[in-house]
Amino acid sequence: MLHDQRNPAQNRALSSENGAQRLDAYVTHHIPLRYLEYGRCMGVIFQTWERAAAVRIDGPNGDASGWEVRGSDVQTDSDNRPLTTGEPIDVVDFYGIELPSITVPNITGNASYEAPLDEVAAQFSRTDKLVYLSSAAILGFAVWVVWTYIVRLFLLRRFYEKQGIRFVNKCYAVVGAEMRVSGLQTRNKSHDWLYTERPTDIYGTVRGFSLQLYSTSAEFCEELIAKTGFHVDRDTPALFSFGRLSPYALTFLPINKWRFRERKITLTKGMRDNRRLFDIVSRQAELALKRFKVTNGSGTTINIRELLNHWTRESSGEFIWGRSNIQRQLTVKDTNGELVSLPFMTALNQTFTELRFYASRFWNRVYFPLAALPLTKESRRLSYNIKILVKATEDMMRTPEKETVASLVQEFNDELGIETMMTRDDLVTATIAGLDTIKSSVMGTLFHLLEPENLHWRKQLLDEINELKQQPGDMFVKLSHAPKLNAFILETLRYEPPGSLINNAAVKDFDLSVKDTTYKIKSGTRIVTCIHALHQNEESWADRVDPNMSPLNVFDPSRFLDKTETIIKSYCFMPFGKGPRRCPGQGAGVMMVKVFIAAFLTNNFNCRMAVPENQTKDITWFNIYSKATFDIICDEGDRAPEKALHED
Template structure:
């Protein structure tokens, strides 16, 4: 029996050795990139820069803000757990990363998001390599389902209905309203009115279980997974977010199973005419693609426009309703037709420049990659995480909110922005998201041109997919009387 006493010691020793070897390799990789001129942020053993990142997230900012004060470099390096992560901080470097034709090699998807909202739909294209069988066919099927005319009709109708029905007697929780809007539009667009309203078992944060509409359960679970994965240790070692070691993790996994079981039954039925579900199911069935993959692609299509569009709407209205931007609010409220659409689009585009909803999802170097940026050469090792820092790219145009930079510009002179990514791995629903955001902003400002911000004095009001910031709007008589100050979220 004595040898068994040493088994735990042997296991602990092996684990310590593996940890030390992995840590040493990370240090050597960092030095490899530093010799090439890559500048690294301050990091700590194993936890990398996550101490500083957690402070940013607490102020409603994303980790990209670490690299806004960029030096004269093409890349800024960081460490996430044991992984080297390089951020492209200028246009020239970004173009090499997003354009395979430049190097003859592509940089593929390998993202920590697989361990957050990816738990809902692990087989979705978002988390698959370009070389995955039928990848291109699946993307085309989604593209065929993304009927822009249809989403325009749905979003315009729902925006008009919701904005006309807003209560003008009490402070308005605009974050909730924008969330309801995006959820209802995407639910009807992807699944149809009947399917999106079907009820599913859902475990609430307090632990009790009840039946709620499918899109509500999906939205809340998606957002919960996103926030949970950004806790400190879940960011240091991504798989921890999937371990059922906390009450919140177990609750989220209960809801994931409930949603997937619900869809297993729903997908046996007939899709609504004209829905994304109809197009994707028909195309995938012809190719013999398993129903589980169709389910995951549809789930990702459903959630892609939720938090992203919600925060785009909030950021745009925050800027438009700010007193110093009165001329833009008046331009939206008084213009019509194509002129109105152009003004609204410029306001949304400028808001996406200053407050992009989130980081472009991480990619990973598939094979060792030689690249050149204006005469400077880099060798990126296989397995290195790389991504454009969209905050740094957008910040090149300054901190002022100036929609005119997107109005009446010559082709090729547009600001270099990429809030939805760029290249083969860019968000396929970016045009849909813009349509949804523009329609709500247009309807809200037209219906309530005197609306005011009720919590303008709050700190850290930045809207993105990790933000807890609130947006209280004041409408009707209170706004007309020049309401000012901070007010609580109504219960």
């Protein structure tokens, strides 16, 4: 019989009657109430909580048949069908879970059997503890998530709002601001456009699970840069996008660790060979223009993105690694997961671009580390390609070509005892810095240069370039003294900077004092210099540069003709950053843009621009996340653009 030691009066005997076996089973208190409640939630109705149907009974036939239930304690089954005395019963029907079973032997005559219900109770006790601990762990994790990512963000936001810091509208925790960012991306605008409204000089938002403050004035930016390495330091989401290619690069590391300063010096020294850079970039520009038939009167229609992709890959790759090294073929996976063979620089460029766009998807922006987790086929494919590229760079470092940036930086770092992985990642980052950033800068410059209202600038630039060619001396030196070309490129970088944020975070609590106001900044707060908003801040430019210059929402290169030095020192203009984190390849980047524009104008002055019909002026912006484009048609004589740009 089923025996309850705590209630012996309820023990019953099994007996044989006309060959049919009957069972009265009373199980009291052994089954935790929550199991019965679970059963009830499944639609099961019990007359009492303490009787029968609590343990599965395997009868003499090896299953639930052959036994009868005496009494009427269980009224219905899970289908709400009345149970009658003598009907076999299976507890799984009631609880929806497999309860411990007891096999009762085939009993004949008047023999009796006591089942070990204490063992059943012990098993339920263990299960009960497991459920309890699991529930407690899940509840604890949920409380931690709510506190860390919701309540804490709300309290931190209130802390800053009480100090007078305004926040972007609709930037609530998790998805608020990202909904607006998605809208910006569809218009080829980067998320920093959220902060160009500048209701205050420091502007807040909640992006996903992090609170961020954006400095939008020259005064704030200057103060933050002065505190870099002391109170604020690098904290960038890029670590989880293209940073997967080079996680130990200077770009992603704090200033006071990982031998940052020594490595930056060696990388800067390695990239100073302007003569070699000019020779490579100008030769590659001529080859690209010839390959794509960019010449006056050819009638060719040129896809500018395709042309610039080719030129930046070849130029940057040869400058850093050497001409032979970058020709090696790598077997990587394409977007369909198929193995394909590509040259090193093509594979690197494609992977770099795919990493950035994958990381900019909605949920990857909500929680940045998601982009680096192998949760999707695309992420796993990119991880595979990263391994191939890392191995290839390590192989190239073992066979460096002479006079390349790679050979020079390796030599300098080896003398200092800097680890190979740091050198490798610095070189990879230097390579990819010459890809999409340069491409978007050239596209923006060409776009403005080919607008009809800037035809006079196009003529002035060509005259200046031709005049420089007639003068003695090296062209790479003379290009640094081309004021009109320089002004046009710098205005492009001001109007739409390719990379528009300097991502940092507070490493400790500190006070930020600007304009007779002191803001208390909490450790862990991401505090970012918004270059785009800074370049549009009329108050800062009027105060520090010139109160009478043209509005900043107008493209006007003349503002740089006489005041270049003033602007650069003003902290109003910093397309390459400033201070200890300034881009070490700034000079090389500007040189690349100058060389290509000079070569393009010389070969194709009489050309016109064809913009896609569905690409209005409001969505024609060029930055590293933009997909805006245009074609160039090589015609004889001056003609208007094939499609005039218009407002939405």
